[in-house]
Amino acid sequence: MSMRPKIIEMAQHISGLKIDFTENDPRYYVFANLVNDEQADVVLAMKRRNQEAVEDIAAKVNKSYAETFEICMQLADMGIIEIKPQGDGTDKFELPIYVPGIYELMMLNKEQIEAHPEIARAFEQYTREIVEPVARIMPMGNGAMRVIPVESAIQAETRKAPYEELSYWLTKYQNHIGIAPCQCRLVRTQMGEGTGSIAEELCILLGATAESAIMTGKARRITKEEAEEVLLQAEKKGYMHQVTNMDGTNKIWAICNCQRDVCLALRTSQYFNTPNMSRSNYIAEVDPEKCAACGQCVETCPANAVRLGQNLCTKEPIEYPLTPLPDDHNWGPERYNPDFRENFENVYDCGTSPCKTTCPAHIAVQAYIKLAAQGKYLDALELIKKENPFPAVCGRICPHDCENECTRSDIDEPVAIDEIKKFIADLELNQETRFVPEKLYDFSHIKIAIIGSGPAGLSCAYYLAQRGYTVTVFEKEQKLGGMLTLGIPSFRLEKDVVEAEIDVLHQLGVEFKCGVEVGKDVTLDELRAQGYKGFYIAIGAQAGRKLNIEGENHKDVISGI
CATH class of the missing domain: 3.50.50.60 (FAD/NAD(P)-binding domain)
Known part of the structure; x- marks a missing residue:
């Protein structure tokens, strides 16, 4: 089948590039089997990211108001343009860019993506290929999406930029908030790249974008309080908050809650090993007095920014290599990590603590011992049960090989790890003190x-x-x-x-x-x-x-x- 000139022109218009698209270009084939010529004419009559009245569009395409309005609504339903409600009760329409924009909105039409799997394929391909030329030179915080920190972790003395706080955005758009399924999870599912993560409602839409998505059935309206609960649950699951970053510090249209092996936006920094593409403007610091060295931050960190290494008393000091960055190194495909979803290396060659390494369940032994020493017995029990659901049983029958590897034996005797675990785990015997984990997901229909x-x-x-x-x-x-x-x-x-x-x-x-x-x-x-x-x-x-x-x-x- 020959390529359609009208769709080529439409792809050039949206991308702002007068280039000869091939049939394998995601900017072309995403529309090729979906958009008719009349719809393409309406798109061509609109300026990118500019709210336009129906009568103005109608004059450009030489159609009646009613005909033009009907085509605009069809395009809005597809996710190619957005409805922009006006204060006087009328609507205008806006043509977004590809990302963040058209691809995400197209993915929220369930029937459409089932009938046109090429939409998911185009989304994945575009967000990978378009980033490569700029990945190595992108200044920090200037990518299409920007990570926002967990607000409760921001220290009082550093609260100088309210636009880096989620509460600022939820307050600003508090009357215009919608919730939609995660588009990246929909892409992975559609492409058969399962991660065990179901496309829950995790994408918080804001402002006019929320209103457009709600009007076209792509999202449902929620309150500010409901949005805050979504964010809290996302943090408990270890997801990372990201906001759209196309309009400076004055405007965003979405808050995403992203999982490292799912998100296409986080992938921009992981695939190309360029953290500036998505990183926050904040830098996290570890409080050594509070840190129990459990390693959960390392296991959760979606950008592989934190790594585990032994902190042992050794005759020769252990020096950890610095991670090369594009700021001060030549960058090319030899430094990419295309298999980042499986190749998630977060442990230095010298490994983790020997007791944890030896434990068949890989429980963070040194961490629960420190928590127990601080009297935080229930926290210690919770940490054990992340890897072993039956600590009281294990405390009685475990061969405790971890004690054989304990470095304390180089000084006097190994720590009585198994007895400590048994002491902590005996909380399970009392119904009032046992740890029952909170359910963070609702897959009860399965x-x-x-x-x-x-x-x-x-x-x-x-x-x-x-x-x-x-x-x-x-x-x-x-x-x-x-x-x-x-x-x-x-x-x-x-x-x-x-x-x-x-x-x-x-x-x-x-x-x-x-x-x-x-x-x-x-x-x-x-x-x-x-x-x-x-x-x-x-x-x-x-x-x-x-x-x-x-x-x-x-x-x-x-x-x-």
Whole structure:
């Protein structure tokens, strides 16, 4: 099929470039199968980023007001132009640029992106290719999107720029706030680049853009207080706030809550290893008196700005290499990191603390010991349970190899790590002091079946329930716990300890069905018919064969141990 001259002209108009586009250019093919010539004429009659009245557009395209208004509404529904409500009750229309702008708005039309997967492909390609020439020379804070810090972390003496605070923007646009699904997550889903992150409502639209998106069904209206709750939940999930950065310090039209391996805006700095493309104007500092060296900031940091390294007493000091930046180095493809989603190197060659490295669950041992020393026992318990949902069980049966690696033994004796963990974990035995994690997600519409209630099945149930899924555990025995209950004698592991930790799962909403043997009393197909969307087989290979799952193509089945 030959290229359409009208769409080429439209792409040139929006981009501001009089170049010969190819059919593989995302600025062209995003419209090629979507926009008709009449719609393209209306776009060509509009100036970029300029509010225009329908009658003025109609005069340029030689159509009636009614015809022109209808085409403008079609384009607004597509996401190619925006409706701009005026104070007198009339509407004007504005033609945005590609990004931030047209691509994001086009992605919010669900039926459209399902019918035209090329929109997601164009969004990804454009935001990658257009940035490369400027990535190495972009001054700090001048990218198309700018990171904004967690407001509660800004020290009082540094509060000199209100436009760097989320509350400033929410107050400014408090009567014009909308919420929409994250467009980057929609892109990843559409392109089959799953991350396990569902396209939740995480994109806060502001001002006239919010009103346009609400009018065309792309967003729903929320209050300032609801927006503040969205931001708080995003911070708890480890997401990063970003704002549009096209209009200086006077105007933004969106606040995004971004995940490092999903966001196309954060990718501009990660792919090209150029942090200035998205970085905040603030610089974070660590308070050594408060830091427990747990490493969570390193694991969460979406720009790989913080790294882990040992802080040990050694005869020879450890020197960590400086990270090269485009400010003072030649920059090219040899320094890019196109596999940044998987190649997320945040640990120096010398590694983390030896006790954490040796721990099979990789628990931040040194961190929970420091928290315990400060009397913050519940915080210590919470930290342990990020990696191990059954600390009281582990405190009684763990071989504690971490103590063998403890560097304190070079002076006298290793720290009694296992006893400290057991002391902290005994909080689980008391319902008033046990730690039950907060659910940060609501995926309750997705039902998951876990087959087997041993350590693997219970761990799976804990983390799925924590993420808000509806979880049911099927156990063929009459007692929960698998080998914890049936294999380890009570003098080594008291049964009330196992029951106390399983009770946390009850509090998280996990349902247990004992005396039900999957494959005999109920089949996987019968469970599918009951609405279960996924299965975790937390049993051995022999039992797996009895379920007739080995060698079959069950995409919703994950085999465990």
